[in-house]
Amino acid sequence: MTTALLPLLVAAPLTVAGILVLTRPPLWLSRTLLLAPSAASLVISTALLWVTRDGEILSHNVALWADGISIPFVVDTFSALMLWTTSLLVLVCGAFAVAVGDDKASYFGPLVLVLSAGVTGALMTGDLFNLFVFIEVMLLPAYGLLAMLGSLRRLRSGRIYVTLNLLTSTVFLAGVALVYGAAGTVNIGQLAGAASESPMVAVGMGVVILALSVKSAVVPVHGWLARTYPSTSPAVTALFSGLHTKIAIYAIYRLYAVVFDGDSTYLWIGVVVFSATMLVGVLGAVGEDTTRSILVFHMVSQIGYILLGVALFTELGLIAGIFYLIHHMIVKASLFLSTGAIEHTHGTGALNRLGGIARHEPLLAIAFMAAALSLAGLPPFSGFVAKLTLVAGAFQAGEWMAAAVAVAVSLFTLMSMLKIWGGVFWGKEPEPKRPVDEPHEAGGSTTVLVRPKVPTSLLLPGVVLAATTLCIGLGATVLLDLSATAAANLLDTSTYVEAVLG
Amino acid sequence: MTLAITIGVLVFGAVFLMLQRGLVRIILGFVMLGHAVNLMLMSAGGTFRRAQPLLGYNDADVASDPLPQAFVLTAIVIAFSITIYMLTLAATGSDDDTEDAS
Numbered sequence: 001m002t003t004a005l006l007p008l009l010v011a012a013p014l015t016v017a018g019i020l021v022l023t024r025p026p027l028w029l030s031r032t033l034l035l036a037p038s039a040a041s042l043v044i045s046t047a048l049l050w051v052t053r054d055g056e057i058l059s060h061n062v063a064l065w066a067d068g069i070s071i072p073f074v075v076d077t078f079s080a081l082m083l084w085t086t087s088l089l090v091l092v093c094g095a096f097a098v099a100v101g102d103d104k105a106s107y108f109g110p111l112v113l114v115l116s117a118g119v120t121g122a123l124m125t126g127d128l129f130n131l132f133v134f135i136e137v138m139l140l141p142a143y144g145l146l147a148m149l150g151s152l153r154r155l156r157s158g159r160i161y162v163t164l165n166l167l168t169s170t171v172f173l174a175g176v177a178l179v180y181g182a183a184g185t186v187n188i189g190q191l192a193g194a195a196s197e198s199p200m201v202a203v204g205m206g207v208v209i210l211a212l213s214v215k216s217a218v219v220p221v222h223g224w225l226a227r228t229y230p231s232t233s234p235a236v237t238a239l240f241s242g243l244h245t246k247i248a249i250y251a252i253y254r255l256y257a258v259v260f261d262g263d264s265t266y267l268w269i270g271v272v273v274f275s276a277t278m279l280v281g282v283l284g285a286v287g288e289d290t291t292r293s294i295l296v297f298h299m300v301s302q303i304g305y306i307l308l309g310v311a312l313f314t315e316l317g318l319i320a321g322i323f324y325l326i327h328h329m330i331v332k333a334s335l336f337l338s339t340g341a342i343e344h345t346h347g348t349g350a351l352n353r354l355g356g357i358a359r360h361e362p363l364l365a366i367a368f369m370a371a372a373l374s375l376a377g378l379p380p381f382s383g384f385v386a387k388l389t390l391v392a393g394a395f396q397a398g399e400w401m402a403a404a405v406a407v408a409v410s411l412f413t414l415m416s417m418l419k420i421w422g423g424v425f426w427g428k429e430p431e432p433k434r435p436v437d438e439p440h441e442a443g444g445s446t447t448v449l450v451r452p453k454v455p456t457s458l459l460l461p462g463v464v465l466a467a468t469t470l471c472i473g474l475g476a477t478v479l480l481d482l483s484a485t486a487a488a489n490l491l492d493t494s495t496y497v498e499a500v501l502g
Numbered sequence: 503m504t505l506a507i508t509i510g511v512l513v514f515g516a517v518f519l520m521l522q523r524g525l526v527r528i529i530l531g532f533v534m535l536g537h538a539v540n541l542m543l544m545s546a547g548g549t550f551r552r553a554q555p556l557l558g559y560n561d562a563d564v565a566s567d568p569l570p571q572a573f574v575l576t577a578i579v580i581a582f583s584i585t586i587y588m589l590t591l592a593a594t595g596s597d598d599d600t601e602d603a604s
Binding site: 129133136140143144147158159162163166167169170173174176177178180181 | 520525528532535536539542543545546547569570573576577580581583584587588591
């Protein structure tokens with residue numbers, strides 16, 4: 001494989017997006033063009049995973065500029081894993097959006113493609129300023145997607161989302177300026193270990209990591225997530241949940257490992273903050289009464305788990321964190337998509353307006369239950385392996401409190417998954433009456449007496465992802481081995497730095 | 503020194519404006535904050551070297567650092583596009599500026 005093709009992973013979706021905007025092809029063609037790049041990217045990232053499975057690192061200086069002034073694109077096991085998962089999610093969520101009909105809105109396809117290009121670039125880049133640019137490339141279409149269907153409520157949450165992200169991006173940029181002023185470079189390879197040697201660089205990188213923490217919704221700066229995510233369409237929520245916050249988490253892992261060199265001076269801050277994130281997130285979910293807002297609060301709590309891995313910064317901790325990250329992206333999207341299918345068909349996600357769905361939709365119920373149990377961390381699903389490794393890692397590092405919080409929060413998670421289960425899937429069916437304040441879009445108001453059936457095309461995305469978490473749970477060694485290689489690269493960054501510097 | 507004071511004043515104004523209720527004022531705050539950070543980037547490159555960064559014209563120790571200027575140019579474009587988008591948001595849902603949005 002020639003590394004000069006790496007930039008194509010970013011360029012191809014951008015080109016297709018441009019073609020879609022300019023030519024406005026018929027619906028079937030635009031749907032193919034929407035899904036084809038992510039399908040191709042899934043295949044390519046599988047190949048990349050295969051190449052990097054032993055810890056080999058691919059890198060390419062974009063446009064062949066000399067080392068040091070070029071922007072390097074780097075792929076190691078960690079980024080290949082992330083690339084694989086993000087392309088899977090874009091593909092599945094894209095298929096769901098097509099099934100729901102979200103893609104009929106103008107520019108839906110191009111926006112999703114630009115979003116995925118930004119994500120891919122952010123995962124591959126080895127340059128701090130370029131990371132900022134790709135995060136912006138990822139966010140700009142997100143603003144459009146969030147507000148696209150344009151009711152006033154969505155515009156309001158769109159405002160929170162845009163202002164919050166603009167503020168944190170500006171803070172991120174200020175951090176980059178401080179790093180450049182202190183170290184004279186923004187190349188992550190040249191910055192290796194700089195923050196553990198010089199406190200000035202550490203302050204600059206601290207500002208960068210603070211901005212990334214806001215973007216990944218760490219307590220106490222998590223409020224925006226719960227306000228904005230539930231108010232867009234289910235497919236878009238699933239897409240955002242899998243991509244946005246996770247890119248920030250990936251960047252925190254990468255930057256802390258390379259630039260701070262895993263400096264143990266600052267780790268206790270992470271342990272405290274991320275334990276609080278686990279706890280506050282899960283408690284926030286208790287007060288919520290629609291499926292998606294419950295799931296969004298769980299996302300906050302799960303982000304605490306994922307980031308605990310980097311706060312431990314031991315081999316086991318990092319393996320657990322990376323495994324957890326991949327597991328979480330898949331499971332969360334599965335939950336959003338299966339509840340989204342219900343929400344779309346029945347016109348509401350409110351727990352007290354739904355009930356008895358398990359009787360009519362056994363397959364959907366099984367998929368939801370599988371993903372929910374996986375989220376709570378029960379065997380044989382991937383969540384069990386993820387949590388077990390993480391708790392073991394916390395014990396090994398001597399962080400008893402964090403381990404105890406992780407176990408306790410699992411119980412709360414299970415409790416609130418059961419709340420959704422009891423409210424939506426079990427219990428009595430509500431009266432077949434359509435509330436007057438609901439928009440009359442799905443089904444139309446004349447067919448209310450017939451219980452709507454979730455079509456297979458809406459069912460499949462959630463089921464596919466639920467099956468993926470079961471497979472990961474049953475064959476956990478494959479992903480554990482890959483996570484171990486990725487963790488080894490984070491612990492010993494010399495190969496990464498060599499690859500970045502050429 | 504001048505740069506540091508300017509950045510401080512800009513950030514002061516930006517924070518004040520962003521704590522206001524109306525979206526237009528918040529946007530103006532963001533514009534000011536953007537300028538402050540751009541100046542920070544410029545000062546990161548060192549302001550004591552002012553000559554053109556062209557090889558053959560000047561020595562390297564007087565030539566200004568072109569990299570922060572490229573950063574600032576990129577950041578300006580991004581901030582500009584988001585500002586326009588936010589102005590659109592302010593214009594489309596103008597009623598809830600003064601009310602307490604739930």
